[in-house]
Amino acid sequence: MEVNVPTLADLGWKPVFSTQVSAEEDQQCQPVRVMAVHRGMIAVAGEGLEAMISPRISNSQGEEDRPTVGDWLLIDRDSQEVMRILTRVNLFKRPAPGHGRSIQLIAANVDTLFIVASCNQDFSVPRLERYLVLAREVGVTPVVVLTKIDLTNDPEAFREAACELQPGLQVELVNARDPASVARLAGRCGLGETVALLGSSGVGKSTLVNTLRGSDSILTQAVREIDGKGRHTTTVREMHRLDQGGWLMDTPGMREFQISDATSGIAEVFDDIVALTLECRFTNCGHEAEPGCAIQAAMAQGTLTLTRLERWRKLSAEDIVNTDSLAERRSRTRGAGKRK
Ligand SMILES: Nc1nc2c(ncn2[C@@H]2O[C@H](COP(=O)(O)OP(=O)(O)OP(=O)(O)O)[C@@H](O)[C@H]2O)c(=O)[nH]1
Numbered sequence: 269m270e271v272n273v274p275t276l277a278d279l280g281w282k283p284v285f286s287t288q289v290s291a292e293e294d295q296q297c298q299p300v301r302v303m304a305v306h307r308g309m310i311a312v313a314g315e316g317l318e319a320m321i322s323p324r325i326s327n328s329q330g331e332e333d334r335p336t337v338g339d340w341l342l343i344d345r346d347s348q349e350v351m352r353i354l355t356r357v358n359l360f361k362r363p364a365p366g367h368g369r370s371i372q373l374i375a376a377n378v379d380t381l382f383i384v385a386s387c388n389q390d391f392s393v394p395r396l397e398r399y400l401v402l403a404r405e406v407g408v409t410p411v412v413v414l415t416k417i418d419l420t421n422d423p424e425a426f427r428e429a430a431c432e433l434q435p436g437l438q439v440e441l442v443n444a445r446d447p448a449s450v451a452r453l454a455g456r457c458g459l460g461e462t463v464a465l466l467g468s469s470g471v472g473k474s475t476l477v478n479t480l481r482g483s484d485s486i487l488t489q490a491v492r493e494i495d496g497k498g499r500h501t502t503t504v505r506e507m508h509r510l511d512q513g514g515w516l517m518d519t520p521g522m523r524e525f526q527i528s529d530a531t532s533g534i535a536e537v538f539d540d541i542v543a544l545t546l547e548c549r550f551t552n553c554g555h556e557a558e559p560g561c562a563i564q565a566a567m568a569q570g571t572l573t574l575t576r577l578e579r580w581r582k583l584s585a586e587d588i589v590n591t592d593s594l595a596e597r598r599s600r601t602r603g604a605g606k607r608k
């Protein structure tokens with residue numbers, strides 16, 4: 269672990285966690301945050317404590333009941349055994365590749381999700397919309413970060429396009445290479461704040477991470493690169509300290525994160541379309557040429573655009589594909605999108 273962290277608040281401890289701990293538990297246990305997950309071990313930090321412990325929970329219940337990065341655990345003050353995981357504010361998870369476990373846990377308790385896109389030809393409204401759906405589904409506050417403003421004459425046009433996606437959405441324009449510019453994000457990266465980044469390749473995520481980590485980026489890499497035996501270390505997932513005092517969840521799994529089982533998130537971002545589908549005469553309406561189709565009627569009136577409808581269809585289709593690839597299939601009571 270790169271930094272000694274003295275207080276729970278620094279580590280991201282919030283009232284939502286303290287209210288979960290009973291007086292009795294408080295006597296016997298101490299809360300710690302999972303800072304890194306290694307093979308078979310987890311690095312935890314708490315009040316005056318940094319330790320590598322076993323992630324085992326004796327009465328573990330189900331797939332999600334194992335520690336992941338960002339989790340708050342209660343561990344026995346003497347034995348350091350994990351007693352339980354405190355209820356998560358949010359959890360990034362996805363269907364596991366390959367065999368064995370069907371769900372991979374990526375990170376927990378993230379305060380802010382930076383959705384990164386660049387002010388150039390790669391800028392894509394549907395892609396941003398997809399990430400926003402994801403943020404809703406996970407239950408994390410999104411902030412859209414538009415990079416490469418130094419390479420365009422009109423960054424405001426990109427900001428406006430992003431702002432239109434969701435009322436009240438925070439959108440920030442940055443030059444990811446310039447610390448003064450990235451300082452706009454400082455408010456989200458202060459003591460006790462946990463952030464994560466998402467965005468497609470080349471938009472400037474690594475650049476942003478390096479700028480946010482400031483002096484820490486070079487230093488810790490030198491420490492981490494080689495372990496005592498001269499091999500590269502095998503840390504799987506880890507939180508990194510930011511210059512402003514906060515924490516960054518940066519893992520390959522996080523960056524590649526996709527919509528998975530996001531039906532309810534899609535329904536929220538496209539609540540107008542979902543409301544319309546309920547008005548269609550037939551419950552299994554395909555919204556093509558069926559009589560009494562409210563979607564077609566809205567398009568004829570000009571209150572719904574074809575591009576927005578198509579974005580909803582595409583996202584819904586992607587959601588169904590990903591959901592069906594989960595080993596544990598859930599029966600969906602009401603799907604979204606085109607059905608036959
Ligand atoms: N001029 C300018 N260049 C930038 C900015 N942000 C990123 N770049 C450059 O864009 C290129 C891609 O940036 P990366 O940080 O590697 O992008 P990434 O999102 O991490 O890409 P992946 O690692 O493929 O996911 C690099 O050459 C950066 O220096 C910016 O705000 N302004």
Ligand SMILES: [Zn+2]
Pocket residue numbers: 545548549553554555556558560561562563564
């Ligand atoms: Zn219809």
